[in-house]
Amino acid sequence: MANKSSFTAEQWDRIIQAPLLAGFAISAADPNGFIGALKEGMASAEALSAAKTDGGADELIQSVVDDLFTPEGRTSAREGVRKIIQGAALDDIKIRALEELRSTAKILDATAPLEARPFKNWLSHIARLVAEASAEGGFLGFGGEQVSASERATLSEIASALGA
Template identity: 40%
Template sequence: MADKTNFTAEEWTLLLESPMIAGMAVTAAGPSGLWGLLKESFAGGSALTEAITGANTNPLVKAVVTDFSGSEGRSAARDGLKEKFAASQPSDLKVKAIDSMRQVSALLDEKAPADAAQYKARLLQISQSTAEAATEGGGLFGVGGVQVSEAEKATITEISRALGS
């Protein structure tokens, strides 16, 4: 099983960023207002909490989430995300996020093949949880909206393809 020592600092930062990027791609696909954004962000955080407490969670996933839980890991992820997305227009966020998922997939396949499938499945689950967190469209408070928009479904499919799932 792979851990932090199997990766360079840059590669580990990419893994630290990956759960947030998986959620960002879905959020960027179908913005659902401030309340929806908060719900979608919370869903991503809940998925991380579930990952660290789950008995059957892959050790590499646990290592990433544990490191992210500390201030050094969070800072590395935050700084990496700023560098990656700072100059981006909202329309570019999804494209860049999907490209990052491709990079994560290639990295896992190369350096952690035994852990790759489970790690990628966790990223896909984070994407799905994010999409399901807020009702899309509809009127006041999302009444009449849909749980997962067509744009979000398409983005989850793109993430799945990028991860080679």
């Protein structure tokens, strides 16, 4: 079973950034203000918490979550994501996140082929939760749609980038 020791330090850095990048890609696809951003960030955090307490999660997902719940792992992932998106416009953030997810998928396929599919599915699940976290459009919280067309398109792009 694959875990942190199965990867180089550089590969691991990319892998622990992937859950954050899946959420960032969705948020950048259709930003919806401060409250929406908070809801989307909370959805991502809740997905990580759920995986931490899921006794059935595979070892790779568990290793990533365990690392993200340490100050060092969290700082490393956030700093890595910051470097990826630094100075980018929203469209570029999405493009950069998708490129990184594509690279991470290749690392997983080469290094942990048995765990690659469940991990990629987990990343897609995180993206879906973020997309569903806050209604898009509408006025003062009324109306709008749960998942916008831009978010649906980005979910497809994420699945494609991951080879899922």
